[in-house]
Amino acid sequence: xxxxxxxxxxxxxxxxxxxxxxxxxxxxxxxxxxxxxxxxxxxxxxxxxxxxxxxxxxxxxxxxxxxxxxxxxxxxxxxxxxxxxxxxxxxxxxxxxxxxxxxxxxx
Amino acid sequence: xxxxxxxxxxxxxxxxxxxxxxxxxxxxxxxxxxxxxxxxxxxxxxxxxxxxxxxxxxxxxxxxxxxxxxxxxxxxxxxxxxxxxxxxxxxxxxxxxxxxxxxxxxxxxxxxxxxx
Numbered sequence: 001x002x003x004x005x006x007x008x009x010x011x012x013x014x015x016x017x018x019x020x021x022x023x024x025x026x027x028x029x030x031x032x033x034x035x036x037x038x039x040x041x042x043x044x045x046x047x048x049x050x051x052x053x054x055x056x057x058x059x060x061x062x063x064x065x066x067x068x069x070x071x072x073x074x075x076x077x078x079x080x081x082x083x084x085x086x087x088x089x090x091x092x093x094x095x096x097x098x099x100x101x102x103x104x105x106x107x
Numbered sequence: 108x109x110x111x112x113x114x115x116x117x118x119x120x121x122x123x124x125x126x127x128x129x130x131x132x133x134x135x136x137x138x139x140x141x142x143x144x145x146x147x148x149x150x151x152x153x154x155x156x157x158x159x160x161x162x163x164x165x166x167x168x169x170x171x172x173x174x175x176x177x178x179x180x181x182x183x184x185x186x187x188x189x190x191x192x193x194x195x196x197x198x199x200x201x202x203x204x205x206x207x208x209x210x211x212x213x214x215x216x217x218x219x220x221x222x223x
Binding site: 032034036042043044045046049050053055087089091094095096097098099100101 | 142151152153154165167168201207208209210211213214215216
């Protein structure tokens with residue numbers, strides 16, 4: 001199985017801050033990496049697919065980068081609605097594993 | 108607008124079979140891969156398996172012997188069955204559509220509790 005490890009596990013930040021979340025794969029996954037946002041009691045929402053492609057309707061303050069084994073999700077300027085949990089997920093292997101999540105909290 | 112809605116019992120007894128349906132509107136299920144994903148309370152996401160209209164399917168090896176995913180194109184529904192459930196199967200169960208190798212559309216999820 002390809003293991004996905006996110007860092008940090010939790011993060012405190014303020015509105016307007018720039019934040020970066022990292023996801024590392026246990027083996028190379030090319031650019032087959034997706035990012036999701038999940039709010040309490042809701043289903044995950046796709047933000048970024050194929051490492052850097054912005055899903056339709058997602059604000060441009062979200063961006064993704066990376067290839068191989070290291071990927072990042074960046075929020076350029078936090079808005080109040082961005083406080084949530086973020087997951088990465090690889091689709092290189094048919095066993096579509098997720099990272100453990102990064103909880104983004106208000107400082 | 109594509110919508111997915113999961114339905115089924117919220118409580119299942121240990122050793123019994125969990126059965127859920129996912130009703131899809133706004134698109135034909137014959138056009139995409141359809142997945143089931145679950146999330147135990149307070150924990151991360153786990154891929155259960157997927158199916159395609161050709162009849163092909165694949166399951167997470169950790170669950171493979173207990174899981175069946177099927178499609179009913181006449182009802183535009185995808186179904187999930189998990190046999191011999193234990194408390195470890197307590198989770199919110201989601202169905203999701205795959206496009207561009209990502210899960211672009213999700214149902215709202217349904218909580219299934221395994222308890223006697």
